[in-house]
Amino acid sequence: MTSVQLTVNGAAVELFVEPRTLLVDVLRDHLGLTGTHVGCAYGVCGACTVVVDGLPVRSCLMLAAQADGAQVKTVEGLADAGDMSALQEAFHNEHGLQCGFCTPGLLCSLTALQEGDDDVSETHLDDVIAGHLCRCTGYAGIRRASRVAFGFPTSPRETS
Amino acid sequence: MRPAPFDLVAPSTLDDALAAVGDGVDTRPLAGGQSLIAMMNLRLAVPEKLIDLGRITELSSIDVNDTHIHIGAMATQARVERHPDVVARTPLVAEALGHVGHWQIRTRGTIGGNLAHADPASELPAVMLALDAVYHVRSGSGSRTILASDFNLGPYSTALTEDELLVGIDVPCLGVGETTAIVEVSRVAGAYALAGAAVWCRMNDDTCVASRIAVFATGSRAVRVSAAEGAVRNARLDGRAIKAASSATTSTIPVHADIHATEAQRQHLLGVVVARALGVAKARASLVAS
Numbered sequence: 001m002t003s004v005q006l007t008v009n010g011a012a013v014e015l016f017v018e019p020r021t022l023l024v025d026v027l028r029d030h031l032g033l034t035g036t037h038v039g040c041a042y043g044v045c046g047a048c049t050v051v052v053d054g055l056p057v058r059s060c061l062m063l064a065a066q067a068d069g070a071q072v073k074t075v076e077g078l079a080d081a082g083d084m085s086a087l088q089e090a091f092h093n094e095h096g097l098q099c100g101f102c103t104p105g106l107l108c109s110l111t112a113l114q115e116g117d118d119d120v121s122e123t124h125l126d127d128v129i130a131g132h133l134c135r136c137t138g139y140a141g142i143r144r145a146s147r148v149a150f151g152f153p154t155s156p157r158e159t160s
Numbered sequence: 161m162r163p164a165p166f167d168l169v170a171p172s173t174l175d176d177a178l179a180a181v182g183d184g185v186d187t188r189p190l191a192g193g194q195s196l197i198a199m200m201n202l203r204l205a206v207p208e209k210l211i212d213l214g215r216i217t218e219l220s221s222i223d224v225n226d227t228h229i230h231i232g233a234m235a236t237q238a239r240v241e242r243h244p245d246v247v248a249r250t251p252l253v254a255e256a257l258g259h260v261g262h263w264q265i266r267t268r269g270t271i272g273g274n275l276a277h278a279d280p281a282s283e284l285p286a287v288m289l290a291l292d293a294v295y296h297v298r299s300g301s302g303s304r305t306i307l308a309s310d311f312n313l314g315p316y317s318t319a320l321t322e323d324e325l326l327v328g329i330d331v332p333c334l335g336v337g338e339t340t341a342i343v344e345v346s347r348v349a350g351a352y353a354l355a356g357a358a359v360w361c362r363m364n365d366d367t368c369v370a371s372r373i374a375v376f377a378t379g380s381r382a383v384r385v386s387a388a389e390g391a392v393r394n395a396r397l398d399g400r401a402i403k404a405a406s407s408a409t410t411s412t413i414p415v416h417a418d419i420h421a422t423e424a425q426r427q428h429l430l431g432v433v434v435a436r437a438l439g440v441a442k443a444r445a446s447l448v449a450s
Contacts, residue, residue, distance in 0.1 A: 042198035066190075
């Protein structure tokens with residue numbers, strides 16, 4: 001067993017896991033943070049994306065042991081005492097989700113983008129969204145929500 | 161699915177890692193894991209032991225001198241892509257990285273991991289061929305360099321021996337009059353390319369005095385296309401020369417068929433990406449010259 005120390009949504013945790021244990025399984029099975037979803041488990045769908053040391057990461061492609069010492073933020077860490085973040089509000093208001101399976105990953109990627117140093121263009125937003133498979137919304141609501149959250153102008157009927 | 165059990169070591173120095181690589185059991189170095197862990201999740205790879213290189217800080221440096229940028233094997237793709245010196249001095253590397261997976265993959269994926277994994281559809285081996293980069297390799301018994309043209313042997317196969325680690329790569333900086341471009345066709349952003357081309361040209365006004373044209377995602381490994389390079393050598397890089405290079409590529413480079421494209425489709429796309437890449441490179445040269 002390997003000892004792994006993480007800070008998850010601000011709380012320090014110590015875990016004892018097999019080397020093969022994935023970060024996503026630690027979050028879901030050990031810590032009960034089931035907001036992080038497992039989709040494809042090989043890095044393509046984006047459902048398991050969390051924020052590790054400020055950057056979006058596929059938690060299905062990271063061993064828990066590789067995250068030893070890291071700061072991890074999951075979808076459970078985005079709201080502040082029950083108040084949704086501005087990004088979450090925008091997803092709620094703009095129909096950025098339907099079934100919600102892809103939503104935690106999208107919120108984590110976009111949160112990392114918001115909190116990072118890069119100047120964000122609308123093209124950049126689309127590139128980041130392209131890293132997540134959504135099979136409900138057709139992406140129109142996701143794109144609109146992200147534009148609202150990042151302060152870009154939107155038209156309410158924008159569908160592409 | 162999840163990975164089969166394995167032993168894990170996470171050395172903090174390169175020397176300790178090199179000692180672990182050569183220990184005889186079925187050992188795989190773990191860089192960013194964006195290909196290897198995926199393969200392990202699918203049980204396509206079942207190594208007995210992993211050596212996590214992520215704690216070796218000396219492998220993630222990015223150093224610039226007058227002629228080259230040295231990129232440490234463990235530098236993440238997302239960091240390299242945004243590095244001001246890489247963007248300014250070796251723009252082809254930054255441009256190519258935009259095609260590697262998505263940002264959420266490139267935050268963990270590394271330059272060295274990508275190159276050592278040697279996926280035939282990967283952009284970076286072709287970029288290194290086009291830029292004439294030099295691979296730096298270490299083992300417990302010494303170090304050596306491998307030319308880009310000698311590094312890739314076939315699908316997922318490189319000139320690295322079992323006790324060696326790729327520690328970094330030297331990429332020549334773009335010189336005066338030199339221009340580059342990479343173009344690929346894939347069905348959706350972030351997906352594997354169906355065909356791609358990376359080109360480097362040295363221009364004298366409108367004339368291409370030297371070039372390196374590399375293609376990827378069409379066969380067992382990225383290769384240079386000598387017939388296409390011959391077609392543009394000392395030629396005015398216009399539509400006629402570009403067409404000749406494109407035709408020379410499709411007539412000399414064998415392509416494979418798979419579920420994504422037939423042989424005829426892929427051969428056609430190969431000609432298209434070579435032509436487009438040369439056109440973009442030419443346009444960029446014009447922009448600088450004007």
